[in-house]
Amino acid sequence: MQTAALHEWIQQELQRAGGSGKHAQPGALILTLVRRAVLEGVLLPGVRIPSSRELAKELGIARNTVVAIYDQLKSEGMLVAGHGSGTFVCRMQDNLRPDPRPCAPLPGTDAWSTPPSPGQIRPIGFSHRGLSYQRHPVHQFWRPQPFCSGQLDLNLFPLATWKRLQRRHLTPDDASCLETGEPGGALELRQAIADHIRTTRGVRCRPEQVILTDGTVESLELITRLLTDPGDLALLENPCYWGASHVLNDHGLTTSTLDVDQNGLPVPEPGQIYRPPRLVYLTPSHQFPLGHVMSLGRRREWLDYALTHDTILLEDDYDSEFRYIGAPIPSLQGMDNTGRVIYMGTFNKSLYPGIRMAYLVVPPQLAALFAAAASDFYRDGDVGQQRVLADFIKEGHYATHIRMTRREYGLRREALLAALRESLLPELVDGRLKISGGAMGLHLALCMAREADDCAMAQATARLGVSVMPLSVYCVGGTLHRGLILSYAAVPCDQIPLLIRQIAPTIRQHLAQIPAPSRVRYPYGAG
Template identity: 40%
Template sequence: MKSICGDLLLQRLGQPTDQPLNRALYACIRGAILDGSLAPATRLPPQRDLAAELGLSRNTVMFAYEQLLAEGYLRARTGSGTFVADTAPERYLNATAADSAPATAPAMPGLSPRGQRLVSSAAASPTQWGAFMPGVPDLTRFPHRRYAQIAARLWRRPQPEWLSYSHGGGLPALREAVAAHLRVARSVRCDADQVLITEGIHQAIDLVARMLGSPGDQAWVEEPGYWGIRGVLQVSDIGMVPLPVDAEGLCLPEAEADAPAPRFIFVTPSHQYPLGAVMSLRRRRALLEFARRHGSWIVEDDYDSEFRFSGQPIPSLQGMEPDAPVLYIGTFSKTLYPGLRMGYLVLPKGLAASFQTAHSDLYRAGHLMTQATVAEFMQAGDYAAHIRRMRPLYARRRAVLAGLIERYLGAEALHEHASNAGLHLVLRLPDHVDDVALTADIRARGILVRPLSRYFMGPALRRGLLLGYACVPEEDIGPAFDVLLDCLLPRLRPT
């Protein structure tokens, strides 16, 4: 005698299907549960009995039962049989608006004060490609084919350890390649054991703040300076003291008694961000002396030093003295591409092992296959060759943009601290021009710029626009600048 369940399933199994019998039976039982034909707590026939009713093998029925048990549609009770579960898994997976909490439910906890401050001061742009986006290289000129050849060959026979978590500061081959490059190109005093591979500058700063700072410590930062430092230090409860910059870089307090010694001093000495000054030798020596005397750590952000278009390269601050109290940070975002999310931190020898351990525990680093690809890209000479190709290209684009600024707005519109380097220019504006509102207008026309006033922690001392030229083909610079002028010139006229 057939059971009610057997009759139901026999009807459904009679419908045409391309599935194997075991999958078809599974689908029939699952469908009956979902549409309510098999109600919760319904007892299903034993596997042998249902197989006989349906004219199927017991293995076919066993597969369907076991799959439905694994997915939570059925439950088995020892000695009692198999039953339809009280609630189907879809009840949890497919929530709708009708399933939302009632109005009387308690409110969800909100952001912490620290989280609120972080969100309110967020400055990352939602759009990262186009004229005149600062800090972005020409991604179309990246040697994709060569890089892909290296990656494809490594992926054909990947080493198992490259597919696991990273430990020890990153892939040894990449750390060695980075150290070799920095010794030659930036005069950095280091070996591979001092190099730690990070996921960009922000992670490096976060690790430095966690490992060497405590809540309530102070950091001196450049004013104006890179907005990304502020958010990272803020979440670590590191207080920030903005210090002005001039043509020689960061200005130290004239009297040390004027301010307590900081735990950190963040600087961009080779190309101050965003104004472009190069820190003088006199100022560098004074900064190193101050840090040694007061036990402060200098964090040197060398974000785009590879792109200097005239004169000799500016050596790193870290390499000026043996055992300098400097943590040196660099990135591949400007030399390769930002989405790579790869940078490096060069540490004093006494800190390297502890930082490597903390980095592994905090971030569970990986991407070793990518690190292996970049390491070979550097070892084969492709990295240095790519930088050599991009220098004259960026120099030409800088010259085109600077020429347009001088022609239509005057030489005084270029910021006086700008050096012949980097990936952006600063266009000076009169104090009465609202550079934030101007930026919004220009962006509405499809041109990406950043307002200089947003780089100040305190009241904006200067108004201006950051114009990135690296990612703009030379033939597109003029039309994009015309759009900028259309938005800017009405604001320059006397009211």
């Protein structure tokens, strides 16, 4: 480029970007463009560039702006001032310039598996863990449509009460809510949680044992960081919450699985797994996703096993607030006298997903280190929000909200059960479909014979505007379960029958393709 034409190139680039040389803040734009001209070889090494006076006049900007640009580029080593002879482009090393060679295909494409051809540059690629996350089938089925998992009816949330409590903690003369907070979380919220779960779940703990996190995944990450080493064995339920299996695998643990039955995850028989696990991930109050409840006898078996084999039991109590039949089931942690259970809870499913507030309860001897590590690794702590939630619990608003939503979600559960029986009665009667997990929680599992293509069904229902999750995407080894997960919390009662009638022909059509002799063959414990 002739240096006299530098200003013309800058004007063209500004116009292409939708601006002009008379921009309100031209310095940053022109600095970027001159830097580009040097890096991309538009201005060649050793070339004299226009004086600051000349370029300022051509661009119609203040000379001081151009002087500042030149000074910045000199400090970056791109320009150099001659002795009375002007300013020149530095002779940079070749490895500082962008390489003009074409790029190899992006990671994830078929061509990525082959080496780049000569002259190509391979871009940054995902790790095996990144590709594993990217390719997990759960992502292709999640859509914000009716029956989509993880959604709540936010119209049921007492927003006026919440806003009133927020105003209480955002007074002009108190900026403490802007701090990161103390390790482990705001003490008033930890106290409120300890009191609440002691009363409602039978959890035995003091406030300092409660560690605040932003969700179950973060709770699992913190446990894995502090209590395991790479290569340790973790035992999982099959099927299982996909986030748990990913966290444990991503931290270098070896994972093994056992199929759940009607009583939850069975204790391993001798020789069934090659060594005792360091961790066991359990959802005893409402197995995810099949919905089974772990029996009292099975819970005692697990506590005995954990004590004998120095195993840590992780109790994920993700939606125990929503039980519609019978009394609430006490926690596994409340039965533990030896400190082998770590209890995990969350408000993301009982209040609203965006609150990002969860917690774990650890044995007393672990509390101080867990609190410090949670602060160091994650810097969690919207102190104002934590104080609001503490008041929300202590003043009884949380209990009132749970009673109201439990009543409403119970009605939606009944509406869904009635709609399934109305629209898919023949398939339910002859055993091609089986409803699982209806006593509590916010979803039902519609189990099918293992020959059913639940992924194809989910794709077909998505085209009809209904988002269901295939049961098979939660399988992590062992028996392959087939079925559909229907989450009903965000679907009003009056819409449920219509939506089920809408997707019933698609489900019936897919089930009709299963050979008659196989129609009643279910995985063990799928009922």
